Amino acid sequence: MHLLTRSSLVVAVVIAATAAVHAHGEHDHDMQMPLDYVKFPYQAVYPGDNEVTADSVFSGIATFAKLPWVQCLGKDKTVPFDIAFLGAPFDTGTSYRPGARFGPAGIRAGSRRLTLYGGYNVPLTVNPFLAGLKLVDCGDIPVTPYDNKFAIKQIEDGHKELLHRPTFSALGNDTITGKPLVPISADGKHHPRIITLGGDHTIVLPLLRSIYSAYGQISVIHFDSHLDTWKPEVFGGAPSEQAAINHGTYFYWASQEGLIKNGSSIHGAIRTTLSGPADYANDDASGFQRIEAREIDTIGTDGIIKKIRETVGDKPVYLSIDIDSIDPAFAPATGTPETGGWSTRELRTILRGLDGLHIVSADIVEVAPAYDTNAELTTMAAADVLYEVLSVMAKTPLGKAAE
Numbered sequence: 254m255h256l257l258t259r260s261s262l263v264v265a266v267v268i269a270a271t272a273a274v275h276a277h278g279e280h281d282h283d284m285q286m287p288l289d290y291v292k293f294p295y296q297a298v299y300p301g302d303n304e305v306t307a308d309s310v311f312s313g314i315a316t317f318a319k320l321p322w323v324q325c326l327g328k329d330k331t332v333p334f335d336i337a338f339l340g341a342p343f344d345t346g347t348s349y350r351p352g353a354r355f356g357p358a359g360i361r362a363g364s365r366r367l368t369l370y371g372g373y374n375v376p377l378t379v380n381p382f383l384a385g386l387k388l389v390d391c392g393d394i395p396v397t398p399y400d401n402k403f404a405i406k407q408i409e410d411g412h413k414e415l416l417h418r419p420t421f422s423a424l425g426n427d428t429i430t431g432k433p434l435v436p437i438s439a440d441g442k443h444h445p446r447i448i449t450l451g452g453d454h455t456i457v458l459p460l461l462r463s464i465y466s467a468y469g470q471i472s473v474i475h476f477d478s479h480l481d482t483w484k485p486e487v488f489g490g491a492p493s494e495q496a497a498i499n500h501g502t503y504f505y506w507a508s509q510e511g512l513i514k515n516g517s518s519i520h521g522a523i524r525t526t527l528s529g530p531a532d533y534a535n536d537d538a539s540g541f542q543r544i545e546a547r548e549i550d551t552i553g554t555d556g557i558i559k560k561i562r563e564t565v566g567d568k569p570v571y572l573s574i575d576i577d578s579i580d581p582a583f584a585p586a587t588g589t590p591e592t593g594g595w596s597t598r599e600l601r602t603i604l605r606g607l608d609g610l611h612i613v614s615a616d617i618v619e620v621a622p623a624y625d626t627n628a629e630l631t632t633m634a635a636a637d638v639l640y641e642v643l644s645v646m647a648k649t650p651l652g653k654a655a656e
């Protein structure tokens with residue numbers, strides 16, 4: 254035991270010395286790897302390799318689930334991956350409480366315990382971290398807080414650049430026929446998946462523009478207490494062209510631009526007050542079905558899952574989760590809280606019910622950590638919700654059997 258400890262220390266000293274020489278020799282701060290104590294796949298490094306407690310969950314620098322940090326939009330432009338977590342720290346489209354620009358950092362902090370025991374998902378019978386996919390944290394898209402129009406373009410460009418990067422893993426073969434799977438995208442290519450950490454909900458407009466570039470019109474599953482399809486004159490009053498694009502209107506614009514598949518998209522957890530019944534007529538025209546939050550009392554999580562699956566079918570689908578779909582008792586740290594929502598458990602159950610759907614990418618938005626409890630309830634809920642999404646993604650490749 255003593256010998257082992259001593260040799261580990263010697264190795265560590267040598268590594269540290271080597272790193273120091275490199276840093277001085279190259280004068281290139283971009284070459285530094287601050288998180289190189291994290292390996293892929295998740296693996297404890299030192300000391301006490303292969304013990305789950307070796308790389309303490311409360312130590313180190315936060316990435317989502319302690320995944321390796323890859324500077325996907327910086328020096329690591331050629332590094333392939335299968336699923337990337339990507340921050341979009343934008344919150345200048347909010348109507349009530351600001352602060353979602355700190356969402357990506359908060360969610361990463363809330364996620365640090367996800368792999369403490371290895372990360373195996375019992376109900377879904379999968380460990381998404383050990384499913385053969387390369388998972389990375391790409392850090393944040395650089396987003397200006399001074400100019401919404403420019404920021405929205407930055408988010409679209411950053412997301413699009415990653416979405417069109419080659420994947421690390423091949424799509425694989427159909428388990429029944431043994432033939433290679435065919436990509437489900439509109440451009441015929443196999444794309445990696447991106448899970449975006451918001452940011453306020455406005456970011457979904459540029460994200461859907463990016464998704465369109467690979468998948469064309471897309472079905473959307475949207476969990477939220479609000480519709481977010483409001484016309485700019487109804488939500489915000491549209492005093493300027495830029496004010497017309499905000500976290501209550503982005504789906505209206507996405508629909509106007511033809512980014513959303515009409516009829517196979519659906520909201521869940523809706524419970525907002527309205528300007529009047531016309532808001533629902535406008536929502537219908539934007540292409541969405543609706544599940545009210547209160548329906549959980551009558552049809553339960555099974556009934557809600559059934560409605561979603563019947564609406565989406567086997568089409569490629571984009572998943573957008575507003576943390577305010579969860580009741581503020583469980584997730585208080587959000588921009589526009591609404592009581593009467595689902596519990597964290599209920600939303601997680603519903604997300605697991607999407608097992609088998611082709612979720613091409615996803616986001617979680619409106620996490621504003623400044624309003625959280627000291628127990629980090631909201632950022633933990635956000636991270637755990639994404640763990641279910643990640644597990645569903647890991648089980649279902651974005652391919653279909655050849656005809």
Ligand SMILES: [Mn+2]
Nearest residue numbers: 454477481575
């Ligand atoms: Mn929303």
